[in-house]
Amino acid sequence: MKKSILTLAVGAFFGFSSVVFGADVTPRFDSGALSFSGGRDFTNGRLLITGPDDFEAEETANKGLPVFRVKGGRMRDGYYQFSVSAATSEKIKIKKPIDNGRGGSARDYTLKPFYLSGMFEIKRGTILEIDEAAMREEDQSEAAK
Numbered sequence: 323m324k325k326s327i328l329t330l331a332v333g334a335f336f337g338f339s340s341v342v343f344g345a346d347v348t349p350r351f352d353s354g355a356l357s358f359s360g361g362r363d364f365t366n367g368r369l370l371i372t373g374p375d376d377f378e379a380e381e382t383a384n385k386g387l388p389v390f391r392v393k394g395g396r397m398r399d400g401y402y403q404f405s406v407s408a409a410t411s412e413k414i415k416i417k418k419p420i421d422n423g424r425g426g427s428a429r430d431y432t433l434k435p436f437y438l439s440g441m442f443e444i445k446r447g448t449i450l451e452i453d454e455a456a457m458r459e460e461d462q463s464e465a466a467k
Contacts, residue, residue: 347387349404351442351451356390356404363411364436373402373444383408392447401452403441409433 347361356371367383369390375398381388387408412434419430443450 347436347438349438349440349442349451351449353448354392356442356449358387358406358438361387361410361436364408365411365433367406367408369404369406371402371404374398374400377402392444392449397444397447399443399445401441401443403439405439406437408436410436 347358350357350359356369364383364387365385367385367387369381369388371377371379371381371390377397379390381390383389387406390404410433413431414434415431416429419428441452443452
């Protein structure tokens with residue numbers, strides 16, 4: 323039951339983030355790394371990962387999106403959540419600028435933010451993509467018992 327609620331929340335957020343922010347970024351789950359494909363012109367990327375036993379990791383990138391690599395023995399088997407954020411190159415006009423003391427060098431825009439979150443599984447030191455459809459079927463069969 324807990325797994326199905328988490329699956330629905332993650333699925334809803336994946337759909338929400340791609341619709342609202344319009345970026346064509348998708349996570350790539352290689353055997354020992356989590357990276358992202360698609361999108362461009364990202365700056366100040368930040369990737370946060372949380373998991374079992376209070377595991378927390380953070381990766382950053384000045385340009386592009388960060389990459390997370392599994393370090394042997396550092397992560398135990400289980401489910402992990404990730405959240406990536408960055409600034410895009412798209413400028414958004416500030417509707418009510420404030421006097422920040424910068425005079426003529428003050429900007430009248432901000433960079434549009436990008437957010438994406440999801441989850442993956444670590445099994446024997448390898449990152450595996452979670453098959454949400456299979457998890458829903460598993461939860462439905464458990465509920466039917």
